[in-house]
Amino acid sequence: MNVPVRAPLDGVSVAPATLGGIVGEWLESxxxxxxxxxxxxxxxxxIACSPRTHRAVTTAxxxxxxxxxxPDYRLAPExxxxxxxxxxxxxxxxxLDRTRPRPLFVAGDSAxxxxxxxxxLAARERGWPLPTAVALFSPLTDLVVTGDSIRQNAARCAMFVPQVLERVAQLYLGRRDPYDPLASPLYGDLRGLPPLLIHVGRDETLLDDSVRLAQRVRAAAGTVELEIWPAVPHAWQLFHPWIPEGRRSLAAAATFFDTYLHGS
Structure with a gap:
């Protein structure tokens, strides 16, 4: 991994890095x-954003x-x-190759x-070791766009209305099947996954993407913690410098990871 030295950002060093041929940012204290x-x-x-737009979360x-x-992964529609x-x-x-046998965690927001x-799901298909635990913030898990909350919360959600979600799915998928579990993991085989933490807002159009995911993970005998937060916008963790709910959510995710550091 190529990590040139850069000046700290809010007490965190941020450097361009390349892993597996994918450019991105490496951050550490x-x-x-x-x-x-x-x-x-x-x-x-x-279709949008980058590691730079999400530094509020990664620095936390x-x-x-x-x-x-x-990683600065490739974006649709290109x-x-x-x-x-x-x-x-x-x-x-x-x-994974760089860190084994130490724990490795995964997190992501929205898409x-x-x-x-x-x-x-894809790593399991390949027979790769799975991460120790995973945190999901308002995850977009259903590109078929079928959750009841998509319409029930359309007037309350500050981010998405149904037409926007449908357009996002169209741009990302092209002519591919929206039920493909690698595009809409809600429809995948959810057995044998690592412990999941899911945070989602009560008023989000994507609420049911999280609720149904948690239900299906539990039905598959998995470990999942679902927390539904009142009065927060979509992916509110990005706004943690200004709202305490963002700070509490990120602190809870870090504590969740800490729980599994030593094989708990």
Missing amino acids: PGRPPKASLLYLHGGGY FAHAGYGTFA HPFPAALEDALAAYRAL GGGLSLALL
């Missing part, structure tokens, strides 16, 4: 070795002691499904949350 590594997959509907994990790699997943897999495999879950 200077002066102390990371207690574990984290792969963070940013949101943006598979670095402050918590997690060396964090945020690079439709499965390009983002291929890039996430390449970064994950390289980070990055759905991509994190798809990564688990």
Whole structure:
């Protein structure tokens, strides 16, 4: 991994890095070795954003002691499904090889949350070791766009209305099947996944993407913690410098990871 030295950002060093041929950012807290590594997959509907737009989240994990790699994965419509997943897999495999046998964690928000879950299914298909635990913030898990909350919360959600979600799915998928579990992991085989933490807002159109995911993981005898937060916007963790709910959510995710650091 190529990590040139850069000046700290809010007490965290941020450097360009390349893992598995995928460029991105490596963040860690200077002066102390990371207690574990984290792969963070940013949101943006598979069509927007980058590691830079999500530094508020990745710096928080670095402050918590997690060396964090945020890949700049390819975006649709120029690079439709499965390009983002291929890039996430390449970064994950390289980070896995670099960190074993130490714990490795995965987290993501919105589309990055759905991509994190798809990564688990694809890694399992390949026979790769799965991460120690995973945190998902308002994950987009159903590109068929069938959740009841998509319409029930359309007037309350500050981010998405049904037409936007349908357009995002169209741009990402092209002519691919929206029921493909690697695009819509809600429809995948959810057995044998690592422990999941899911945070979602009560008023989000994507609420049911999280609720149904938790139900199906539990039905598959998996371990999942679902927390539904009142009065927060979509992916509110991005706004933690300004809202306490964002700070509490990120602190809870770091504590969740800490629980599994030593094989608990």
